[in-house]
Amino acid sequence: MTSALVPFEAEVVGCRDETPDMFSLQLRFTDPEVQAAYRFAMGQFNMLCLPGMGEVPISIVSDPDEREMVDHTIRKVGSVTRNLGRLEVGDRLGLRGPYGRGWPTEEAEGTDLVIVTGGLGCAPSVSLIEYVLHRRGRYGRMHIIQGVKHLQRPDLA
Amino acid sequence: MALSELDDGFVVEAHTQEGQAILDTLETTLASHDQLEQVEAGIERAIRQQARSLPDGSVPEMLQAAVDHPHWQSLNDRCLTCGNCTAVCPTCFCQTHVDELSLDGKTSEHGRQWGSCFDPDHSYIHGTIIRAERPQRYRQWLTHKFGTWVEQYGRSGCVGCGRCIAWCPVGIDVIEELAALSMAPDDAPPKAPGSASPSRPTDREDTP
Numbered sequence: 001m002t003s004a005l006v007p008f009e010a011e012v013v014g015c016r017d018e019t020p021d022m023f024s025l026q027l028r029f030t031d032p033e034v035q036a037a038y039r040f041a042m043g044q045f046n047m048l049c050l051p052g053m054g055e056v057p058i059s060i061v062s063d064p065d066e067r068e069m070v071d072h073t074i075r076k077v078g079s080v081t082r083n084l085g086r087l088e089v090g091d092r093l094g095l096r097g098p099y100g101r102g103w104p105t106e107e108a109e110g111t112d113l114v115i116v117t118g119g120l121g122c123a124p125s126v127s128l129i130e131y132v133l134h135r136r137g138r139y140g141r142m143h144i145i146q147g148v149k150h151l152q153r154p155d156l157a
Numbered sequence: 158m159a160l161s162e163l164d165d166g167f168v169v170e171a172h173t174q175e176g177q178a179i180l181d182t183l184e185t186t187l188a189s190h191d192q193l194e195q196v197e198a199g200i201e202r203a204i205r206q207q208a209r210s211l212p213d214g215s216v217p218e219m220l221q222a223a224v225d226h227p228h229w230q231s232l233n234d235r236c237l238t239c240g241n242c243t244a245v246c247p248t249c250f251c252q253t254h255v256d257e258l259s260l261d262g263k264t265s266e267h268g269r270q271w272g273s274c275f276d277p278d279h280s281y282i283h284g285t286i287i288r289a290e291r292p293q294r295y296r297q298w299l300t301h302k303f304g305t306w307v308e309q310y311g312r313s314g315c316v317g318c319g320r321c322i323a324w325c326p327v328g329i330d331v332i333e334e335l336a337a338l339s340m341a342p343d344d345a346p347p348k349a350p351g352s353a354s355p356s357r358p359t360d361r362e363d364t365p
Binding site: 007050055077 | 255256258264267269282283284
């Protein structure tokens, strides 16, 4: 049903600000059949397309078992991401994907996990951490190492 | 399917079921013993003509170890990053996606075009061109073609056609570059390409 190279229309079903320059968008394909056929693995990303403007690669944050919508957390960096930040519930955009290999969650069963992320890169790992917490018996110890920077941002004051 | 050109036509050999299926649909005559001998002689001649070769040993491992080799920096003064090599390479497949807005602003067309890793925009992401320097882009191309391609697809990305050498306007030769990279760096290496700081355009995303 979905071709990875063709953007399909998706609708914003939820949006929230995370920080002054970060926000999350919950998206759902407007065609229920496309939504039903859509699958992804944790660690994969989608291309979010704004017609006439361009597209950006954005990691998927939600649980792969959540079949009704797909969640993205985005930092405003350029023209596309800033305009994605202006979308409201009901607005539409293009979505194609998923891309990337995803994390080897099955291969890692029975072993200890070390999840290392930096900055907003932690966003997609949240789904992995929750996935492990819900299947605690399958994995050993879980270490989470998160790098952050605390810049003084006068533009955000 | 293998095609061997003779003066009076081609000798066609199918080496797969798919090739055989195509061959079965063609109007052919059985190749004579003499023609098959000509094919063999032609292959022998081609092998004798090919005097050049890649460095000994595993090229992917060599490239992995040479990621900071000072030789990359010499590309800065030679490579024009024109992308000719990627345009003529039979295995290059990189693409770019563009959104074109109509003049009245009412419709927009999303299209896929040929791309090249020598284009600065190829590595533009999150407000930064990751491979801003020429040597970084050449390194990306060469290490993918001869190194990481093997990991991805189980075979080299180079078919040995030599087109990238023939069409390079400044005469860069992949065989020579790989040979130089396979040698130990000099004692006083110039700065490696990775040490340059990335450029940071102020307001660009996706569209050149």
